[in-house]
Amino acid sequence: MTNKHKRYLLSIVALAFLLAGSIVACEKQAPPSPPAITASPSSFSFIVEQGEPNPPSQILNIWNSGSGMLSWSISDSAPWLNVSPTSDSSSGEVNDVAVSVNTLGMSTGSHAAIITIAAPEASNTPQTIVVNLTINPPPVEETEPTAEQVIDALDTDKLLEIGYSHPEKVVTVEGVIVRTYYAKNSKGKPTFLDFHDPYEGYFQCVIWQKDKQTGKPIRGKFIEAFPPNPETYFLNKQVRVEGKINIYEGTPEIVLDDPSQIRIAEYEDAVVTKVIDGDTIEIEGGVKVRYIGIDTPEIGEPYYLEATEANRQLVEGKKVRLEKDIEDKDEYGRLLRYVWVDEIMVNAEFVRLGYAYSYCYPPNLKFQAHFLQLEKEAREQKRGLWSE
Numbered sequence: 001m002t003n004k005h006k007r008y009l010l011s012i013v014a015l016a017f018l019l020a021g022s023i024v025a026c027e028k029q030a031p032p033s034p035p036a037i038t039a040s041p042s043s044f045s046f047i048v049e050q051g052e053p054n055p056p057s058q059i060l061n062i063w064n065s066g067s068g069m070l071s072w073s074i075s076d077s078a079p080w081l082n083v084s085p086t087s088d089s090s091s092g093e094v095n096d097v098a099v100s101v102n103t104l105g106m107s108t109g110s111h112a113a114i115i116t117i118a119a120p121e122a123s124n125t126p127q128t129i130v131v132n133l134t135i136n137p138p139p140v141e142e143t144e145p146t147a148e149q150v151i152d153a154l155d156t157d158k159l160l161e162i163g164y165s166h167p168e169k170v171v172t173v174e175g176v177i178v179r180t181y182y183a184k185n186s187k188g189k190p191t192f193l194d195f196h197d198p199y200e201g202y203f204q205c206v207i208w209q210k211d212k213q214t215g216k217p218i219r220g221k222f223i224e225a226f227p228p229n230p231e232t233y234f235l236n237k238q239v240r241v242e243g244k245i246n247i248y249e250g251t252p253e254i255v256l257d258d259p260s261q262i263r264i265a266e267y268e269d270a271v272v273t274k275v276i277d278g279d280t281i282e283i284e285g286g287v288k289v290r291y292i293g294i295d296t297p298e299i300g301e302p303y304y305l306e307a308t309e310a311n312r313q314l315v316e317g318k319k320v321r322l323e324k325d326i327e328d329k330d331e332y333g334r335l336l337r338y339v340w341v342d343e344i345m346v347n348a349e350f351v352r353l354g355y356a357y358s359y360c361y362p363p364n365l366k367f368q369a370h371f372l373q374l375e376k377e378a379r380e381q382k383r384g385l386w387s388e
Contacts, residue, residue: 034123036066043130046101050108050135057100060129062117064090070119078113080106081131101133108137150174150240153195153203159252163245173203173254174240174265180231188212191219191230193239205241207256218257225259225343227370238265259343268322268337272315278307278355280334281315283322290334291347292325293371295359303385307355314349315341325364336364351375354384 040061048055060083064070072095073087080102088095099115115129151158153175162171179194189209196202207230209219219230226233241262243254256262270289274282278296281289296311297304322337330336339346348367350356351374358371379386 033067035064035068035070035119035121036124037070037072037117037119037122037127038063038065039117039127039129041129043132044099045132045134047134047136048101048103050103050106050138052138054101054103057098060097060099060115061094062088062090062097063094064092066123068121070122072117072119072122075116075118076113076131077116078111078131080111080133081113081115083115099131101131103133103135106135108135110134156196156202156252159203159245160247160250163247163252167244167246170242170244172240172242174238175203176236176238177234178236180235182229182231189219191222193230193234201251203252203254205254205256205262211257222256222259227345227348227367230262234262234264239263240265263321264323268324269319270322271319272317275308275312275316278304278311278350281311281339283320288332288334289322289337289339290330290332291350291356292336292338292364292366293359293361293368294347294351294356296350296356297385303355306384307350310350310353310355311346314344314346315339320346325366327364338367347371348374352378352383354378354381354386357385 044058044060046055046058062072069089069091071087071089074083074097075086076083082098082100082102084098084100111133113131113133115131116126117129118126149172151162151171151173153159153173159173162169175195177193177195178197179192181192181194183190183192191207193205193207194202195204207219207222210217222230239262241254241256243256243261245252246255247253254261270283270287272281272283273286276282276288277298279291279294281291283289296307318341321340322335323340324337327336345367347356348371351358351371358368358375360368378384
């Protein structure tokens, strides 16, 4: 090889080394890539029923998929949307952000909002995340019977369905008692209150002579609460009964253990605002009510003060039930009523205690025989008016 060729070859080799060094130098001088925002998931969905507690929070993951340090911040577009924390930084590790919603006072339907992630140095700023919120209306309650729902006593199919499907439920049944029967010669001496004609297979109420387990009297409590007896008291009246439906040989029935389970539906409820004397009260609205079937002493007569005070103690400020007889008002415009406090008829109680006379005033004679019997007993026992 000639010297000329050797020099040429050496020049080429030197040029190659020079080019290689230039490339390495260029690579070392190239600027680093910027940080980049990466977030997951790309959207959120929350579902809640109106009025229920807010749904659990969910997690948004944010990290730097580029170089250097990513300093990010978050904003959202809805007052019901909450994110925490709202800023942080990452060089590659994952930052967790809690995303939650507050549905208090919001209407049902679909709602949407945007979460915006911003980082000034990032190559892909900003990034957005969609948040969807669905608020469903409250579920419709199953039409299981409750004590507040009134069931027609003639709706046999419904009563049978309740008895078979919901025997533990307490229900209220309303209807007219068209037949009553005290089977005193039968075992257990039951009283039957029937709501339908014909009677077999239709709803009825049963009152036993006594409790089969404890032996305590049951019928006696009803006689005391509804004189002279429940058969006479409730016959041909619209009543409401409350209890559990029992099925006996295909017949729906309610067994009445306590007088509080049955009442006449024609009662009017009122609050006594003032006691005028022993047999007259005033209810809300300034309406005066005169007790039917009794008469108490007037001012200056023996036991006037005692009768008035007894009336005050028994009814003043209390909610009472008012029961009509034949006439609605007397000649003075006062309502004519039998007045009940819980299961006590005030009219009868005052005669029994000797604070009032039995006072017959046709045609309002529904309980007159009972009042006369109570007056006879008060006389014999020398109570109140009969003590002197």
